[in-house]
Amino acid sequence: MLKLLTLTLLVTTLNQSVLAEMQNIEKEPLLVKTKWLNYDKLQLKLQASNQAKISLESGFLIEALDKSEIIWSPVLPHKFKFGKGYLMSEKVILEAKLPDNPYNTGLRITYGYCPSEDMCKYQSVDLLIPPKQEI
């Protein structure tokens, strides 16, 4: 009886671990790395967090949080599309040319996230553009 109880508790604990992992993915399924390539060129790289299913077919909509501060190339909002399936490997989605402008501002990336094989939703992540002195 004690073994059965231990086994049941173990299964419950494992279920909770899986749930916690799912909640962690749910928190931020998309990882975004930003890097200044040179003085006026910002690179964004996207990667799925911990095998999260990020839909490529829905594309990645990039919007500027503060449209007044930066002239983007390509002009934002812009939708990047890569094809079918899910984001499996790291993708470079944006190499924005930023004209001489001292202001830092933010970007919003909206993407399709499928937490299971049966459903999907749109999710957004906001990120701050790093200061240029970090080049």
Add this chain to the structure above:
Amino acid sequence: MIRLHTCTLIIVIFMLTACSVTPTVWQPYPKKLDYDTAKTGWKKGNLAPDFKFKTVDSNEKRLSDYEGKIVFLHFWGSWCKPCRREIPQIESLYKQIDNPDIEFILLNMNEEFETSMAWMKKRGFDLPIFNSMSGGQSDKTPMTDVSGNRIPYALEYVPKTFVIDRNGLIVFRQDGSKTNWTSYVEVIKNVITESEHQYP
């Protein structure tokens, strides 16, 4: 006594675990429905919120326009793989039911209507699609009710399906895709007779 408590604990744990994985199944139609006191919302047993959408000819429609009919309301998007996967099944269900008392309403979510329409047309589906006026993927809660308020969080995930009876009551809700929609033909047809005596 300790053994009895242990057994009770195990049973409770198993019941909780079982509840968490129980799939959505059809429940017997409620016999005593009080439509006057039912809350408005997207849960089963709620009165479906009224909202606006458009036909392919850009004519404005409201869900309340279908009062007196059974509505199979389905939210989807061609960008969503699970949604695409079940469309052939829903098409099959639609053709098998073929009953003027049941209206199928498919609403696009988070994509331009033209994109949804083109996807359906290219694959030769005849399902009646309508424009939720979502306007694109950045708008997460794109639909508005008749007062202009946003439709709440419950619709964020797609696909999502509701069967609404003659009185506007949600009698079935499915979150996520299904692969056996055709097994629901008789069940959905039965809503016509089951809700008939309730309809004034």
